Amino acid sequence: MKYSKIEIKHLFISWLAISLAFAIARGDFGNFDKFVVAIIFSAITVGLGFIAHELSHKYLAQKYGAFAEFRANFPMLGFAVLLSITGIVFAAPGAVIILGRISKDNYGKVSAAGPISNFILAILFGILALTTAGTLKEISSYGFLINSWLGAFNLLPFGMFDGQKILNWNKTIYGILVAVGFILIGISGYV
Numbered sequence: 001m002k003y004s005k006i007e008i009k010h011l012f013i014s015w016l017a018i019s020l021a022f023a024i025a026r027g028d029f030g031n032f033d034k035f036v037v038a039i040i041f042s043a044i045t046v047g048l049g050f051i052a053h054e055l056s057h058k059y060l061a062q063k064y065g066a067f068a069e070f071r072a073n074f075p076m077l078g079f080a081v082l083l084s085i086t087g088i089v090f091a092a093p094g095a096v097i098i099l100g101r102i103s104k105d106n107y108g109k110v111s112a113a114g115p116i117s118n119f120i121l122a123i124l125f126g127i128l129a130l131t132t133a134g135t136l137k138e139i140s141s142y143g144f145l146i147n148s149w150l151g152a153f154n155l156l157p158f159g160m161f162d163g164q165k166i167l168n169w170n171k172t173i174y175g176i177l178v179a180v181g182f183i184l185i186g187i188s189g190y191v
Contacts, residue, residue, distance in 0.1 A: 001059055003069075010072035011051065014093040017077040018050050019043040021084040021091060022146075045125070045143035049118050049150045050093060056113035057096040064110065066100035095160065108169020111162040115177055118151030122184050126191045145188040152181030 022045075023038035054070050061068035072094040080091040098110065125143030132140060155163035155178055167174040 001055070001062055007069045007071075010094060011054070011070050013074075014070075014072045014077060015043065015047045015051060017081055018091050018093055019047045021080040021089050022046045024081065024084040025087050025089045027087065041139055041142060044139060045146050046150075048143070049121055049147045050091075052117040052121055053114040053150065053154070054094075054096055056117040057098075057110055060106075060110045060113045061096065061098045061100075061102065064102050064106045066098050066102050068096050068098045070094060070096050104169055108166055108173070111165035111169070112173060112177065114162050115151040115154045115166075115181070118147045118154070119177075119180055119184060122147035122151065126184075126187075129191045141188075141191050144184075144191045148181065148184035148188050152178070152185055155181055 019039055019042040022042035023035060026038045026042075028034035028038040058068045058070065073092060076092040076094070080089060080093070083090055098107075102110065122144050125140045125147060129137050129140035129144055154161055155166070155174070157163040157167045157174070163174065163178075166177065
C-alpha cells in the first residue's frame, strides 16, 4: 500500500483522538495513572479496530486500481472527545477517500472489508480473552466487545455508512454480516 505524509498524519491524529475519547468515556480521568492505562487500553482495542477498518478499505480499493487515502474529519474528532466527557462516544473520525472507476461489485467488497476486519479482530480478541487471565483478559474482552460494535455500527444501512453500500451491492452478504454482528454482540457479555 502507498501512504502519503498527510494520510499518516491524519491516521495518527484520529487514532489518538479516538483513544482519548474512549479513555475519557471510561471515567478514569480523575486518576492520572488509571487514565494513562485507559488510554493504552483504548489505543490497543479501539485504535487497532479503527486502523484495521480504514486500512482494509484502502487496501482493497488500491487492489482494484483506485486511489485511496484516509482523511480525518477534525470537527467530528473534536466532537467525539468533547462528547466523551458525558460517557458517550460517537466517533466519526473520517473516511478513506476513493477515486477512480470501481465496479459496483468491487465497491461493495471494499465497503464490506471494514466491518469484516472488525469482526475478525473481535474473534481474535475473543480467543485471547478465553485463553488468558488478568489484565490481558480484560483488554481482550474489551477488544472483543468494541470491535463487535464497531463492525455492527458501520453496517447501518444509511448515509455514508458501509452498510448502505454493501446493501446496494448484495443483500445476502449484507444480511450475513448483520447476523454476524448481532451474534458477536450477543455473546460479548460471556467473553
